[in-house]
Amino acid sequence: MGTSPAAADAALVRRRLDRLREAADHAGVAATVVTPGSDLRYLLGLSGSSFERLTCLVVPTDGASPVFVSPALEYAGLTGLGLEGLGVDVRTWVDGEDPYALALAGIATDRVAVSDLTPALHAFRLREAGATHQVLAGPILRELRMRKDPAELEQLRLAGAAIDRVHARVGEWLQPGRTEAEVGADIAAAIVEEGHALADFVIVASGPNAASPHHSLSDRVIERGELVVVDIGGPLTSGYNSDCTRTYAAGLAPARDIACAYAALQAAQEAAVVAVRPGVTCEAIDEAARAVLRESGLDRYFIHRTGHGIGLDVHEEPYIVAGSNLPLEPGITFSVEPGVYVPGEWGARIEDIVAVTETGVERLNNRPRDLIVV
The missing domain is CATH 3.90.230.10 (Creatinase/methionine aminopeptidase superfamily)
Structure with missing residues (x-):
């Protein structure tokens, strides 16, 4: 994992998260789960790929604070993201804990959009943790990413x-x-x-x-x-x-x-x-x-x-x-x-x-x- 220049622009991150909530609300989903890849880079300036340990951003549609879940061993290198200053609830975990329950704790899960390239390993475990009705987040994120600023x-x-x-x-x-x-x-x-x-x-x-x-x-x-x-x-x-x-x-x-x-x-x-x-x-x-x-x-x-x-x-x-x-x-x-x-x-x-x-x-x-x- 690593950060890009976009991570330093707090106003840009807030604007993109707000637009994501609006698009998710229009699509009728309760929350959007974004795993590493180009979607997460677009939203937070975080580059990298998904591995067997869960890293994800969960954005509740109702306006509650977004949640960023990361293995503790990875988050030590991501302090440049400045997530706490953006009102993001950072939840780290260590091997032996359940990151999927941690990601969804306190979040409505009746209909959850999951980023398109989320590995099945994580999508299925999120389902077991309560996100039983999943839809692809691609159509939601497309509305943000197609129109370049x-x-x-x-x-x-x-x-x-x-x-x-x-x-x-x-x-x-x-x-x-x-x-x-x-x-x-x-x-x-x-x-x-x-x-x-x-x-x-x-x-x-x-x-x-x-x-x-x-x-x-x-x-x-x-x-x-x-x-x-x-x-x-x-x-x-x-x-x-x-x-x-x-x-x-x-x-x-x-x-x-x-x-x-x-x-x-x-x-x-x-x-x-x-x-x-x-x-x-x-x-x-x-x-x-x-x-x-x-x-x-x-x-x-x-x-x-x-x-x-x-x-x-x-x-x-x-x-x-x-x-x-x-x-x-x-x-x-x-x-x-x-x-x-x-x-x-x-x-x-x-x-x-x-x-x-x-x-x-x-x-x-x-x-x-x-x-x-x-």
Whole structure:
């Protein structure tokens, strides 16, 4: 476990806890239990993962003091959270005690929302301790986390600029005769050099591998004239993530038919970005990209959603996909990343992170989207 800069902003923590209570009240739940992960980092600035010992934040909807439960051996390193000054009831426990009963003591448990990625080990023990009617807290927390505040947007701008600097350097490493893994190792190092805490993912997919959207790295040697999809990203120290994809041609421009298909993909990505504005639904953005590819006869090769939300998680709400009638609002951030994947032959993808503004859209990635020969 560790703390992030958000932990020092008491006013921000109070505001987010108040918003959580309001959303929980609207959802008809008595309390929300949040275990370690991005939700807890959002609320308290506490980073880390769940282990076999229970750590959680319990927020009663009725306005009673939130409860933070932690193993005593862990809490010794968390004094920087300043929870007591925020009116949070800190309850520590030692091995041999029942942390689940401790977490729920004095709290209404008739309907409890539990964060989505809570391990079953803890969810079941909470049920045995009295939280018998559990629902997922994701829909409640989504209402808070989807709309980024100005500080969050600035972190995402910084993340976007940092990953743009890496893409600007791809020509240093992406060369025919090198393997995907060799190129990927250089890119991973640059992601950290350019300001990220770590390289969370590095996709270098060449030739037929580019037809697999989630191909990672292999020992395949990149050949002259092949398309290479480079999809990379990671978190800043603040926890906010980058995610950007560009497609490159290795040493030689591709054949005319591939170049024409790529031009259609570029037009599809542009159409989807231009369509972004408040009030437009997520599925309408997906359709804006898909319609352009349909006109070019390429829609059958576009085999995934157009985008995903991004923030403290690389993939979070909202999802830009058919069937989602969620209207966009200012502060919502997500990827726009249509792709064309011809099985066994080649693939291409263009991805930018965008933010919905009061009047339209702001791109958080600004590298050229043309098919670049390196």
